[in-house]
Amino acid sequence: MILVIRPEAPEAAVEAMIRDLKGMGLKVQPILGTSERMLGLAGDLGGYPDDAFTRFEAVQTILQVREPYKLAGRRYHPADTVVTAGNSRIGGGHFAVIAGPCSVESEDQILSVARDIAGSGATFLRGGAFKPRTSPYAFHGLGLDGLDLLRIARQKTGLPIVTEIMSSDYLDAFEKYVDVIQIGARNMQNFSLLRDVASLGKPVLLKRGLSSTIEELLMAAEYLLNGGTDQVVLCERGIRTFETATRNTLDLSAIPVLKQKTHLPVIADPSHGTGYWHLVEPMALAAVAAGADGLIIEVHNTPQTALCDGPQSITPEVFHQLMKKIQRVRRAVQGADSEGEK
Ligand code: PEP
Ligand code: MN
Numbered sequence: 001m002i003l004v005i006r007p008e009a010p011e012a013a014v015e016a017m018i019r020d021l022k023g024m025g026l027k028v029q030p031i032l033g034t035s036e037r038m039l040g041l042a043g044d045l046g047g048y049p050d051d052a053f054t055r056f057e058a059v060q061t062i063l064q065v066r067e068p069y070k071l072a073g074r075r076y077h078p079a080d081t082v083v084t085a086g087n088s089r090i091g092g093g094h095f096a097v098i099a100g101p102c103s104v105e106s107e108d109q110i111l112s113v114a115r116d117i118a119g120s121g122a123t124f125l126r127g128g129a130f131k132p133r134t135s136p137y138a139f140h141g142l143g144l145d146g147l148d149l150l151r152i153a154r155q156k157t158g159l160p161i162v163t164e165i166m167s168s169d170y171l172d173a174f175e176k177y178v179d180v181i182q183i184g185a186r187n188m189q190n191f192s193l194l195r196d197v198a199s200l201g202k203p204v205l206l207k208r209g210l211s212s213t214i215e216e217l218l219m220a221a222e223y224l225l226n227g228g229t230d231q232v233v234l235c236e237r238g239i240r241t242f243e244t245a246t247r248n249t250l251d252l253s254a255i256p257v258l259k260q261k262t263h264l265p266v267i268a269d270p271s272h273g274t275g276y277w278h279l280v281e282p283m284a285l286a287a288v289a290a291g292a293d294g295l296i297i298e299v300h301n302t303p304q305t306a307l308c309d310g311p312q313s314i315t316p317e318v319f320h321q322l323m324k325k326i327q328r329v330r331r332a333v334q335g336a337d338s339e340g341e342k
Helices: 011-023 107-120 144-157 168-177 191-198 214-227 254-261 270-274 277-289 316-340
Strands: 002-005 027-031 038-042 059-063 083-085 088-090 096-100 124-126 161-164 180-183 204-207 232-236 266-268 294-298
Touching: 011 027, 011 038, 088 096, 096 107, 096 316, 107 124, 107 144, 107 316, 124 144, 144 161, 144 168, 168 191, 180 191, 191 214, 204 214, 214 232, 214 254, 232 254, 254 266, 266 277, 270 277, 270 294, 277 294, 277 316, 294 316
Parallel strands: 096 124, 096 294, 124 161, 161 180, 180 204, 204 232, 232 266, 266 294
Antiparallel strands: 002 038, 002 059, 027 038, 083 088
């Protein structure tokens, strides 16, 4: 629900009303960037009749918001959110490229890839230390040692690190060492993990579940925003369909749909979205053209020996060429506005 405030309402009346609304257990958020003064309400509104709000003298009228994601929705927050970690930013015109191996395998491996991708213009380093694997017999990552190697790679390159958390048992370590905490597709609706991670107040990269709708993704983001962080990036990483020619079906239409519905930055993952390294470039470029705020791409120095997701990993050389093409597509879609490029 949105409360439209009377232009002549005294400030004291507005403040007293906000206190009362918070006392009713509601979240009250000023809506910026509109000609009228408005307050967005989130929380359990089901029990209140409309006149519970119109009775406040400061209220001119109320607008019902159908979407259940109040904090993630654009209605309450028309301006794009910019997510910041170290010197890197995503959203609001800031394009980010997160690159690195599926999993951290050794110091040599992560440092070599980190240096290469930094040299090509990547803005974040990715690498899994805790890996969700379909098979219990597969490589599950180096765990805390992997986080330590990422920390060293950040020190050497300056790139903020993005890595997946799978359990709240490691919240302390992620709080200390990780710049952007990834919630993987398989945990998108792990609501207790969402709440715990949100409570750290750090940037979160939330990946769309394998069979989740766009609304479910936005509701998962709502958990994070309601739980204590305002720094959330959404990621389209391919969904399950009947198609078997690709590992998943990268839902490119989700990008403009999300950009319309939410103020949060939206990125695409053409690596998991396709499963094949030679499809990464065309789908990365298509995602840029579709309006993505960034990309997350798996890059490995020797994909043929990778412990995880080698077939979908591109080499640093292919990544270097791709970065140049990304800039060209960005300029092409921005057209005459390209002087506004960040
Ligand atoms: C990953 O990024 O390595 C990963 C496991 O992604 P997803 O959760 O999208 O499968
Ligand atoms: Mn992977």
